[in-house]
Amino acid sequence: MIAKKFLSPVFRNVHQRPRSVAFLRKAEIGNRPAFGTMSLTRSWALCISHVLFLSFIIWPSDAPALEKYGRPLPSLEDASGRGAEESLFAGYLLTGVFASNPSFAARPDNTGLVGLRHMLHLETDLYKQYLTFYTDQNFFSDRTNGWIELSEWDGTYALTGVLGHFNWRLQYERDVPIDRKGITQEYGDGLVTAKFQAVQDLPGWHRRFPNQNLSVYAGAGWLFHNNNYFARPDNTGRALFRYVAHADLDLYKNKIVLYGDVNVFTDRQAANAVNPTELDWIIGLAARWQNVELAVYHEQDQPLDREGLVQKYLAVQLRFSFDISKRQLGIGVRKPAATVQ
Amino acid sequence: MSCSHLAQVREYPNQQQMIGQSKSKILSCAGKPMEERAEDKWTFLRYYREAPILEESRPVGKSSFATIRHGCWATVILADDRIVDVHYRFVPPTFDASNDCEEIFEPCIP
Numbered sequence A: 001m002i003a004k005k006f007l008s009p010v011f012r013n014v015h016q017r018p019r020s021v022a023f024l025r026k027a028e029i030g031n032r033p034a035f036g037t038m039s040l041t042r043s044w045a046l047c048i049s050h051v052l053f054l055s056f057i058i059w060p061s062d063a064p065a066l067e068k069y070g071r072p073l074p075s076l077e078d079a080s081g082r083g084a085e086e087s088l089f090a091g092y093l094l095t096g097v098f099a100s101n102p103s104f105a106a107r108p109d110n111t112g113l114v115g116l117r118h119m120l121h122l123e124t125d126l127y128k129q130y131l132t133f134y135t136d137q138n139f140f141s142d143r144t145n146g147w148i149e150l151s152e153w154d155g156t157y158a159l160t161g162v163l164g165h166f167n168w169r170l171q172y173e174r175d176v177p178i179d180r181k182g183i184t185q186e187y188g189d190g191l192v193t194a195k196f197q198a199v200q201d202l203p204g205w206h207r208r209f210p211n212q213n214l215s216v217y218a219g220a221g222w223l224f225h226n227n228n229y230f231a232r233p234d235n236t237g238r239a240l241f242r243y244v245a246h247a248d249l250d251l252y253k254n255k256i257v258l259y260g261d262v263n264v265f266t267d268r269q270a271a272n273a274v275n276p277t278e279l280d281w282i283i284g285l286a287a288r289w290q291n292v293e294l295a296v297y298h299e300q301d302q303p304l305d306r307e308g309l310v311q312k313y314l315a316v317q318l319r320f321s322f323d324i325s326k327r328q329l330g331i332g333v334r335k336p337a338a339t340v341q
Numbered sequence B: 001m002s003c004s005h006l007a008q009v010r011e012y013p014n015q016q017q018m019i020g021q022s023k024s025k026i027l028s029c030a031g032k033p034m035e036e037r038a039e040d041k042w043t044f045l046r047y048y049r050e051a052p053i054l055e056e057s058r059p060v061g062k063s064s065f066a067t068i069r070h071g072c073w074a075t076v077i078l079a080d081d082r083i084v085d086v087h088y089r090f091v092p093p094t095f096d097a098s099n100d101c102e103e104i105f106e107p108c109i110p
Helices: A002-011 A017-029 A040-046 A050-058 A063-069 B013-018 B023-030 B098-104
Strands: A087-100 A114-127 A131-142 A150-163 A166-177 A185-197 A213-227 A239-252 A256-267 A276-289 A292-303 A311-325 B035-039 B042-050 B057-060 B063-066 B071-079 B082-091
Touching (some): A114 B057, A114 B063, A131 B063, A166 A213, A239 B057, B013 B098, B023 B082, B071 B098
Antiparallel strands (some): A087 A114, A087 A311, A114 A131, A131 A150, A166 A185, A213 A239, A239 A256, A256 A276, A292 A311, B035 B042, B042 B071, B057 B063, B071 B082
16 A cells, blocks of 8 residues: 555556656655655755754654654665665775886885885775775885885775765874885874765766766865875975875776876975975776776876975786675674565 | 755666566566565565775875765666666765666666
């Protein structure tokens, strides 16, 4: 009866596709009680204020819908979340070869030249998209010392989260030499970025480019803790602020992606502490197939306020991803509901 | 009324092409759903796809930048063994994850 009550006006004639779509759209955007998953109160509150919007997202309430319909409508329970499909932890293994490297150093003290890079990325959502922990463990080898033996270990630990179009991050990074004693670089920083996604934020993009997308984020950060994290590629100065920008141009269904990244540092020891002193930029092309990505990219780190060492390389890298959902470990899996006939 | 924070759910090519297909066809190409329910003459198949982490986290410099884990629920509604509608819902609702729902039905498209 439940399905009949709310779906029969839609599917009275299954060939009336436009009407059906319009109904579903209405339900998706605002008139959610049509499918019984959100209350009118919630829909109304969404557009009253952003604060209320966030409150309802954090504490969704299905109670009024349950009262009205007696129980949740089929197939849309927990539709605002991922339930057992939510990732418990995910990450990737990366291995790359610096095919051409005239100057990118293999240790924090700028000695050697990187030959290989290996990295493990691990992340887990602590609370939905609002609070995520991730770590990166990066290892580099020195091509001037046989390519294989590791020469540098960079460990990163971060908390991050998303609120609407804004992303925040608190990160600690420590770069240490492995095969000999030398300088250790470390910092703690806070970063806020704003994100733009063409398919979502540009009216008409989806219609014109159904298989393409452009994602951009940009923002600024503050290195509130800095122990030897330099402000130029020649290891001079001390970084204070960073300005970042990143763009992913999805050329075809997220399978071929052209990307660019810019990272600018300032020097806390300079006369003007907000004046850029180092520019690190990357441009790359990535091709993905299932859980594998092959990328070719170029990075160049150069000083901005004076002449000095420029570090650059061209690398080819492979990434293999893994993702363990709660369902795979039997967490949060509901017992199959009885079929109603 | 509209709220700019919510990503708009539109119509999508793969979604549209599923209309009229049989249940056996979708089960063979899209696989077993996360959930299946039947009520009266309606059958609901619920699929989910989480965006690959390769899309969401990218190594930059000597670390990485993580954005947002996201995914998409696709609810397939059947009557008399034929698909009469396919409904997408993004998770979180503020992120357009239509490409993930479309990917669910990619093997079904000739």
